[in-house]
Amino acid sequence: MTHVVTEQCIRCKYTDCVDVCPVDCFREGPNMLVIDPDECIDCAVCIPECPVNAIYAEEDVPADQVAFTALNAELARAAGWKSITKRKPALDDAEEWKDKPGKLSELVR
Numbered sequence: 001m002t003h004v005v006t007e008q009c010i011r012c013k014y015t016d017c018v019d020v021c022p023v024d025c026f027r028e029g030p031n032m033l034v035i036d037p038d039e040c041i042d043c044a045v046c047i048p049e050c051p052v053n054a055i056y057a058e059e060d061v062p063a064d065q066v067a068f069t070a071l072n073a074e075l076a077r078a079a080g081w082k083s084i085t086k087r088k089p090a091l092d093d094a095e096e097w098k099d100k101p102g103k104l105s106e107l108v109r
Helices: 016-020 067-076
Strands: 003-005 026-028 033-035 055-057
Touching: 003 033, 003 067, 033 067
Parallel strands: none
Antiparallel strands: 003 055, 026 033
């Protein structure tokens, strides 16, 4: 099993989760984080740290977010999506975007 970052992270990119990850499984893109499924040890310490509730255990991903399981795996291996191990400020307009649904079209790869 692994954990999955879902749509809620897009255009927010809060990084509270990376500070607690014991295996550095998070990868950073321009406007979202993802979890590398090959690195995640399923410890779940990241879940309560996410201020927008974007992280789920794979078996708990909401039905409308299941595509993010494969998307996390794909983007974790994408060129430019590097490991992130230290907290950074959220995106400047994160507060505006944190509660908006339907953000997949906003994802910058």
